[in-house]
Amino acid sequence: MTDASWKLIDKWKNKPQGQVWRVRDARGRSGFFKFAYPEQWYNAGPLVGNEWIATALAEKLHLPCASVEITELTDGPHCLHGIVSLPRQGVHLFSWNRAPEQIRTNPPHYLRDFDHLLDVIAFDVWLTNIDRGSGKNIILYRDHAMYNWYLIDHAYCAYGCDRKWQPAKWTELYWKQVWQFYHIPRGWLQFIKPERLLRAAQKIAALPERSIAELIATVPDPLYSQSIKDQVTTMLLTRKQELGEILTTWIHYQGTKESRV
Ligand SMILES: Nc1ncnc2c1ncn2[C@@H]1O[C@H](COP(=O)(O)OP(=O)(O)OP(=O)(O)O)[C@@H](O)[C@H]1O
Ligand SMILES: [Mg+2]
The missing domain is CATH 3.30.200 (Phosphorylase Kinase; domain 1)
Incomplete structure (x- = not known):
């Protein structure tokens, strides 16, 4: 890399x-x-x-x-x-929030593997990513009759920055109440299948602890200090076990879950 x-x-x-x-x-x-x-x-x-x-x-x-x-x-x-x-070369790229109205209102029809894109919710919640709701960080491009997608901008994932932890430390309830820190792009809620989302959480929970710890240990110097590596390792290993419960609470939550932008 x-x-x-x-x-x-x-x-x-x-x-x-x-x-x-x-x-x-x-x-x-x-x-x-x-x-x-x-x-x-x-x-x-x-x-x-x-x-x-x-x-x-x-x-x-x-x-x-x-x-x-x-x-x-x-x-x-x-x-x-x-x-x-x-960026993917040789194609016209645009972000989810700039996508034509018909794509945003009927993504299963236009996007290849839209169900898999919804799995990103489990991923973001695991990594406490606070930056997906606007749709700016999902890139689309046309591929024959359908549109493909990929994710960008994970600056606020994992450790994030000190500002991110101002509302609460990662160990506090705030980060288990998804609606407090994360919104899904507008229009997505109607397409969420709870069983599928919980399966995505199970896949994350099933990742071997050792492989995650080893991966974090190999973040090249000086991108993460040892104390940041330790914090991120504990945080991700703890949250992956709690993810099913965190998402179940979110699925049943009746308040606002979608971004307003
Ligand atoms: N791989 C990529 N493919 C397409 N566009 C990209 C890619 N990486 C970055 N960009 C473009 O660059 C912009 C800035 O990158 P990024 O989102 O990572 O940084 P940012 O500091 O969050 O900026 P912004 O506030 O614009 O989102 C993105 O919004 C997107 O338009
Ligand atoms: Mg961005």
Whole structure:
């Protein structure tokens, strides 16, 4: 996952939670280089490590994600450590929230494997991802008569950032009450099949503990410090056992579960 040949095209986004620069490599591939300056820690946390571990875990669950490459980019005197998210090349890409109305109102008809996309709810809840509801982080593209999808932007998964834990520490009830921190994209609720969602939770629960611990241990230095690795390991191993119960509570919850945007 490491490659040092990326060159800056433009400094596209500069936000409290990190930078996104457009980059290109010698092979002509384009990418989105994400990183944060040390002074952005409160809002950004170890975003590169979060992206890396979430992508690796999604792979284990066969959830299509953008490929990512850890890289260093030189900007004047600075050597920046970040991650490049690779867009699918040669196709027109758009995010779920920008999809035509007919796709958003009848996704099973237009999207390949929409049921599997709904499994992302179990994944996000496991990783306490607070950033899916807007639909910006689900990318679609046309493939013959249907649309394919893949996931991007896992900066707020797992450790996230210190700001994420302001409402409550990961051990508190707040993070078991999904509606407090997570909304599904607008329009999805009618398509959720509880048995399927609970099966997705079971698949996560069935991931061998050792394989998760080993994966977290291999997050490259210095993306996660040892104490962050320890916290993320305990958190993910604990939450995977509780996931069925957490999702059952959410399924029965009668309040707002969909994003309003
Ligand atoms: N692999 C990818 N495929 C398609 N688009 C991508 C990919 N990676 C990043 N992008 C685009 O770059 C934008 C910014 O990337 P990302 O979401 O990871 O960062 P962000 O800091 O959350 O920015 P934003 O607030 O725009 O979401 C995305 O919203 C998307 O438009
Ligand atoms: Mg984003």
